[in-house]
Amino acid sequence: MAKYIGLRLVQSVFVLFGLSILIFFIARVVPGDPARAMLGYLATQDQLQAVRVEMHLDKSFPVQYYYWLRDLFHGNLGRSAYTKRPVVTDLVQYVPATLELILFATLISLVIGQAMGILAGYFRNSWFDGVSRLVSYLGIATPSFVIAILLLFFFSQILHLAPSVGRIPIMTQAPPIRTGFMVIDSLLAGQFSTALVALSHLVLPAFSLAMIHIAQEGRITRSSIVENLGKDYITMHRVHGIRTSRLVFKYLLRPSIIPTVTVIGLDFAFLMSNAFLVELVFMWPGFARYALTTMLNKDLNAMVAVVLVIGLTFAVVNLLVDIVITFLDPTIRIQRRGG
Numbered sequence: 001m002a003k004y005i006g007l008r009l010v011q012s013v014f015v016l017f018g019l020s021i022l023i024f025f026i027a028r029v030v031p032g033d034p035a036r037a038m039l040g041y042l043a044t045q046d047q048l049q050a051v052r053v054e055m056h057l058d059k060s061f062p063v064q065y066y067y068w069l070r071d072l073f074h075g076n077l078g079r080s081a082y083t084k085r086p087v088v089t090d091l092v093q094y095v096p097a098t099l100e101l102i103l104f105a106t107l108i109s110l111v112i113g114q115a116m117g118i119l120a121g122y123f124r125n126s127w128f129d130g131v132s133r134l135v136s137y138l139g140i141a142t143p144s145f146v147i148a149i150l151l152l153f154f155f156s157q158i159l160h161l162a163p164s165v166g167r168i169p170i171m172t173q174a175p176p177i178r179t180g181f182m183v184i185d186s187l188l189a190g191q192f193s194t195a196l197v198a199l200s201h202l203v204l205p206a207f208s209l210a211m212i213h214i215a216q217e218g219r220i221t222r223s224s225i226v227e228n229l230g231k232d233y234i235t236m237h238r239v240h241g242i243r244t245s246r247l248v249f250k251y252l253l254r255p256s257i258i259p260t261v262t263v264i265g266l267d268f269a270f271l272m273s274n275a276f277l278v279e280l281v282f283m284w285p286g287f288a289r290y291a292l293t294t295m296l297n298k299d300l301n302a303m304v305a306v307v308l309v310i311g312l313t314f315a316v317v318n319l320l321v322d323i324v325i326t327f328l329d330p331t332i333r334i335q336r337r338g339g
Contacts, residue, residue, distance in 0.1 A: 096180020117221025139215025
């Protein structure tokens with residue numbers, strides 16, 4: 001296992017290196033002047049030339065990439081033309097906000113999607129199976145931002161059961177930043193009321209993001225449950241009179257969730273770059289919203305950093321998924337030990 005993880009880490013490093021080269025050169029050939037985007041249309045030619053020299057834009061692409069890579073290893077991703085701050089500062093502010101939202105959405109989709117898929121698969125062709133199919137079709141067919149608007153309208157504007165926008169109310173004192181996760185930082189600071197408020201602000205946007213994944217993961221889990229129910233070892237356990245709860249959780253669930261684990265990992269990485277519409281609806285100061293804004297403003301330094309963060313997320317999540325699947329499926333462990 002250690003050898004396999006080390007190999008995957010090396011592969012991930014090469015993938016990220018190739019991704020950095022690709023996005024760096026693509027960002028440089030996009031029409032427009034990065035110096036003009038940073039200084040605005042009122043800047044003089046001397047000011048523009050000074051910025052081009054500072055950003056090494058007056059040099060060839062390979063030389064520009066060398067300077068950028070050198071700065072990257074020193075923790076310097078340049079200055080954002082949109083926020084006028086170091087890109088690293090922006091990432092430290094915006095990435096934890098989106099991670100907190102995505103982790104909560106993933107937890108919701110994992111619990112509800114798995115429960116719905118297991119029950120629908122075990123009691124297939126029942127009324128519950130029919131209702132779960134309807135919910136799945138609606139969840140897959142409805143965009144996340146539409147669900148966000150509907151949830152915001154009913155639960156915030158009409159029923160007044162949930163807050164509308166932001167991570168915490170404007171007048172609430174934010175806790176000291178330690179992890180960047182508002183709920184965790186509030187708990188660490190002993191601000192339990194602030195933690196509850198921050199958690200309440202998470203509910204609607206997290207459900208908006210989780211709905212489509214609840215539907216997808218529920219359908220995949222149901223299909224796996226139905227397939228495994230027809231296998232010989234399940235029939236043998238039934239013949240020996242093993243009670244239903246033990247049959248499901250000890251013998252049926254583990255092999256049935258392997259396809260779902262893969263989907264959950266991909267969904268998590270996918271949400272990292274595609275949560276911007278939900279963040280816009282709920283005015284969530286997150287990474288996806290920041291990424292869209294910087295790309296629309298042709299912020300080269302921020303664009304490259306955004307793609308690298310997304311690529312790093314995919315690499316880490318895929319590695320974790322492979323490790324989890326290895327522990328869930330003994331045949332994979334045996335094959336890797338034999339290799």
